[in-house]
Amino acid sequence: MLLNDTIGSAASALRAHKMRSALTMLGVIIGVGSVVLMVSVGKSFQRYILDQIASFSSNLVEVYPTGFEKFGGSTDSLTEDDFRAVEKLTTVQTVAPVIFITEKTTYGSEELSPWVFGTTKNFFANYGLKLQAGRLLDDRDNSAASSVAVISSQTAEDLFGNRDPLGQRIQVGKKFYTVVGVLQSIGSPVLQDMDTPVYVPYSTARAVTGQKYLSYMTLRAVGDYELTVADITSLLRQRHSIHNPENDKDKDDFVARSAEQATEIVGQVTLGLTAFMGLIAGISLLVGGIGIMNIMLVSVTERTKEIGLRKAVGARRSDILRQFLFEAVFLTSLGGVIGILLGTALGLFLSAVAAKLLGSFTFVLSVKALFAAMMMAMGTGLVFGLYPAKKAASLSPMEAIRWD
Amino acid sequence: MLKKVVPLIETVDLQKSYFSGDLETPVLHGIDFVIQEGEFVSIMGPSGSGKSTLMHILGFLDTPTSGSYLFRGEKTRVLEDDALARIRATRVSFVFQAFNLLPRTTVLENVILPLLYHPTIPASEREERAMKAIAEVGLTERTTYLTNQLSGGQQQRVAIARALVTEPDIIFADEPTGNLDSASGLQVMNVLQELHDHQGSTIVLVTHEKATAEYAARIIQLLDGRISSDSRDFKRKDAKTNTDLK
Structure with a gap:
């Protein structure tokens, strides 16, 4: 079976089950959307805080006793x-x-x-x-x-x-x-x-x-x-x-440090926060992936007859496997793209609100996060689509046809 | 001296058992028969007689437990999964009782489906071949309809077009009129008879009804996994003139 035909079969199967396809994508849309949103909002806030500090701290140097920031250090120096x-x-x-x-x-x-x-x-x-x-x-x-x-x-x-x-x-x-x-x-x-x-x-x-x-x-x-x-x-x-x-x-017994060096510490703290929010969003993507597997397993059962028919007219195991895998990856990729668009749009909206409240606020889109979220979405399709696809491919054509 | 004709299908002591755990359930107890190219044969028997199992083996959906099945004189028992799939794609076709069309998909897409898995027919010929098959079952005007917009009889004719499109060596029709009213059933039998009479197609019709079986030229009767009779000695019904199909 040609690649084109795999894509065609998958596309027509997805079209024939619009509601199910949409529901499958929803989990990925939410997962990818929240990864993009969380990381972008985190990055934007980090940028905002650093800008604020930089606005008064350029070439500012502070000198203090080590006891100021370290327990047991000297305070009288x-x-x-x-x-x-x-x-x-x-x-x-x-x-x-x-x-x-x-x-x-x-x-x-x-x-x-x-x-x-x-x-x-x-x-x-x-x-x-x-x-x-x-x-x-x-x-x-x-x-x-x-x-x-x-x-x-x-x-x-x-x-x-x-x-x-x-x-x-x-x-x-x-x-x-x-x-x-x-x-x-x-x-x-x-x-x-x-x-x-x-x-x-x-x-x-x-x-x-x-x-x-x-x-x-x-x-x-x-x-x-x-x-x-x-x-x-x-x-x-x-x-x-x-x-x-x-x-x-x-x-x-003293520390001499520029305020710009201090901003690096702030940067590290907010980076940790961003990573944490990204992780939580990543968990929602995982949940989305499990949702995909769930729906695809139901779909394999529901489409037993169709799979049996395809086998009866000459589809090989590998043809069925490829079609189901392709359906999963296509859905998660499309969900990923929609999620990125929604996450970015929501991020822009929140930034606009923040700009109103805080005076100035720049939206920072994390390209790395976009890329990672997209890869994760496709990976989710591949990983969570594989088991249902294998199950579909191994169905016996007779049982599949008899099934009601 | 007459050249010996290799039969399309020949079975020798074909046996099939199903196993669940240690329990063996024999379904076919040694089937011997020959089907020549161009025949229209009914395999008839009550439910549980093994006729569906026999059809699955003949149609390369299943393999026998023992005995041999020769297709065009070639032994077929040892085939791999992919090789069986290739034979199903090129040599045999099925028409099922429940039509088994793809839902919410057009007539044309359904008829093209087997060609997607055909190893030699190029993609450029698909539509032309599908249109020809659709014309043969008289549904040219319904090409772009979705299958769920058709009547049962029309759906079964789409299924027959799908079976024809690969120009197979043999078509297996498993209770093709089982889900249809008598008028639609008659139409379907008419299409099958015309395929046989005019195109020379080899058709195996599986049914439990004598009235349906008699549209074929030969009836092989199964009982408890054995052939109980094999007869050409009856008057073949003609779907064009007959109206007693139940």
Whole structure:
């Protein structure tokens, strides 16, 4: 039997059983569609988050004690002298020291627990934080260790509601601060935490906490951040008397890292999430495959007479096997194509909705996922079609004809 | 001296048993007969007489347990699955009681079906051959109809066209009028008789009814797996003039 005839026989059998063909495809359509949708949505979100981070973090470098991210690491390693030395590096633009005050912020009966940064005016420049009302912290605040605070938009709303926060006195721990400035919202739903901190002068925080060491420092690199990170690393190793020519990070008592490196970690996390969603969608494809086998087995029973007839007029085992296998692969391939189209369409729709909600959102179509889903769909047809096809091929023509 | 004619079909002590576990159920107990090319033979017997089993063996759908079956003088017992399929594709055809047409498919597609599996007839000749076979059963005007739009008699004539299309050596008709009313049955018998009388087709008609069997020229009667009579000594009915088919 010619290949053309196999295709023709399969096509006419599928046409004669439209409902059954459609139902068979449905499982694959849903499976492939969800693989494509899940992976694309995952990728799109990853892209979105990375874009958000990149928007404020290009050539931003952070230096912190190892205890900041590793249990058992040093927390008291960055001194004010370190800060001044870093400030003098030619590869460093603007650097800001930070000391956290870990106490509650209150106004009247309102009580909140935002991060309270003791820092300098450079901090706002480094993170691109903009003022909505009042003023930022300045050098005089620091030299005088004044009791003033700049608050973020969300905290301003939570503490004061519709009232004007400027000139009001808030309390952090036991000390009162006059609100001199309110920041604009970052406007990013993923980075909402950045709309909550309270900022007070570095010198004030130092006096209040009695901390001799910095919580961390943040700086803008001049040009390539890698050079800056290298400069800081060798400077601080020298200052901390750490002999580390092999560049073993575990020997250091500090970490200097660009925010772009941090985005790689975010990338890995979201990649894992994407893979997980893809896996779940893949399971639905497997279920779809089992559905195909189920329907095809029923179809073999239902078409016993037809198979018997084909054998009676001269079809060989291999002819029947090929026809049934072809039917299965054709159905799953067609289901795969429809699934890809539907998954992509739904992904585009969701992206449009996300773009409305989030401001900007780019739909990322994963070509790899498309390809993999299509291969999986065809493989599903081949694997789950094989058993029913073999069963059909091995039917005896007599029994098949007698069957009612 | 007369040249010896090789018979189309010759069986020698043909036996068939079915086995289920250790239990042997013999169905045919040694069948010997000869069918020459161009004959119209009825194989007649009550149900359980083994006539269907015999037809399946003669039609290469089944193989005998012992004895030999010679087709054009050649022994056929040792054939493989694919070889049997090839003989079914080229040498023999069937007409079944239940028509066995493909559902929701056109008359033309049904008649072309055996040609899809034919090893030598080229694809380009299929439609022409199918149209010719359809014309022979008088259904040219119904070529594009779906089979479920036809009456029972018309469906059986489509099945006969499908049997003719490969120009087989022999056509087996298994109770071809069993599902039809007498008028349609008569039409079908008429088509078979004309094929025999005008085209010289060899036809084996399997039936349990004497009235139907008598449209053939020879009746082989089976009882309990043995031939109980083999006779040409009766008046053949003519489907064109006879109306007593039940």
